[in-house]
Amino acid sequence: MTTTTSGPPAAVRSVSPRATVRLLGAWHTTGPAYAALADALRSAVLAGSLPVLTRLPSERELARALGVSRATTSAAYARLRDLGFATSRVGSGTVAALPRDASRHEVAAPPPAGDAPASDTPSADPTTPAADDTIDMSQATPSASRALHGAYTRALEALPAYLDGGGYAHLGVEPLRAAVAARYTARGVPTDPDQILVTTGAQQAIALLATTLVARTEHVVVESPTYVHALEAMRRTGARVVGVPVGDVEAIESVVRRTGARFVYLVPDFHNPTGRSLSADERRALADLVARHDVTVVGDETLTDVDLVGAGVPAPVVGDGTDPRLVAVGSASKSFWGGLRVGWVRADPQLVRRLAHTRQVLDVATPVLEQLAVTDLLEHRAAILPDRLAALRAQRDDLVDLLHERLPAWDVPRPDGGLCLWVGVGRPVGRALAAAAVTEGLRVSPGPLFTPDGSGQDRVRLTYTRPAGQYEPVVDRLRRAWERVGGR
Incomplete structure (x- = not known):
């Protein structure tokens, strides 16, 4: 394992081999085991489930926990370092990291012909709806109680x-x-x-x-x-x-x-x-x-x-x-x-x-x-809360049901409470999707906004504070934005 004696930051937390196995889940694919393991760890960093500055188990410990050879874990860690998702230094082992230019890991497939490419700051687009037609799904602020x-x-x-x-x-x-x-x-x-x-x-x-x-x-x-x-x-x-x-x-x-x-x-x-x-x-x-x-x-x-x-x-x-x-x-x-x-x-x-x-x-x-x-x-x-909660419950269900129907590949939870959905889109394009949504007249919040280290790149936050029955255009615009970043 290549190490450096200075430069990379030290770990501030550690994750045990057993916890790493739980975190990775069904990580093995039909390709090379080391590449599949590296990709699973990289996805965990991007999603925020493996926070940056976490010291990973040693190659030997992880190999034993996963039931693979040490050569597999060694090659996986080397791949993570090459991609910028891990650093190593004497005394700290291998530490999870984000690349200096994390946005390059959000690169999406080319958009459909004739569409402008999505970016973090969308340029003017003749197809962009007027400002008063923009739907804001970024604010978790319900309307006032009737009381x-x-x-x-x-x-x-x-x-x-x-x-x-x-x-x-x-x-x-x-x-x-x-x-x-x-x-x-x-x-x-x-x-x-x-x-x-x-x-x-x-x-x-x-x-x-x-x-x-x-x-x-x-x-x-x-x-x-x-x-x-x-x-x-x-x-x-x-x-x-x-x-x-x-x-x-x-x-x-x-x-x-x-x-x-x-x-x-x-x-x-x-x-x-x-x-x-x-x-x-x-x-x-x-x-x-x-x-x-x-x-x-x-x-x-x-x-x-x-x-x-x-x-x-x-x-x-x-x-x-x-x-x-x-x-x-x-x-x-x-x-x-x-x-x-x-x-x-x-x-x-x-x-x-x-x-x-x-x-x-x-x-x-x-x-x-x-x-x-x-x-x-x-x-x-x-006396006030029951009606208010019933309305919010209907709003949640309306949005969740439409997302399940029209974007079935996404990970859309049905939370027991709160005002928002933490939606997994399956690829590290949260920022690009939020930017494309603006072009479609929709404001959503990209996942990295809510993390201290820029992870959560495969997530967007959607709020359900609009009245029930108003989510059809929201999901239609969201689906078009998904197509802009190469989603299907």
């Missing part, structure tokens, strides 16, 4: 009690903090209002936590893929962002142990974008990890209410609520309406005060009227 008008009416009636003050409730108005605390208590986690900080949306809550708890150049751990704006918040701190497969607590612990990371961000319920939820066992393993390694875990529960099958979630990510290193973020945006711009943090009272101090340089406090409206919505939540 919103009544909530604002009652909020205006309650507002006079606050007009004699200055209007700045630095921690949030007391009725809302009490309502959020009561919601956690009802979910089995006793919570006092002094453990709640009201923020201007969940995005501000995430940014405040990152700014307060993460030092420049420190490692932070996120799931890959994950919420794109959380990635941005971590990067703005100057942190080194490391991705792990969604829900893989073992991988999180591996990164924490190898890098000394002290901050983990994840979406435990109806994950954006995959729709996956942590099991009860995974939540317990996460709490154990926190206790062993003194790491802060932030669980973004913005999507917790968007349960489309009625199964519920096992428990809040904060466990029994007694460990200050388990922190939760919530929001009214997906449950009621994004335009409310009201979110919150559930944390130890001392951390709540630190976060409130940090946010003084941003916006001082969240608008009082919106807080009162959200208080009312939370109080009527049990």
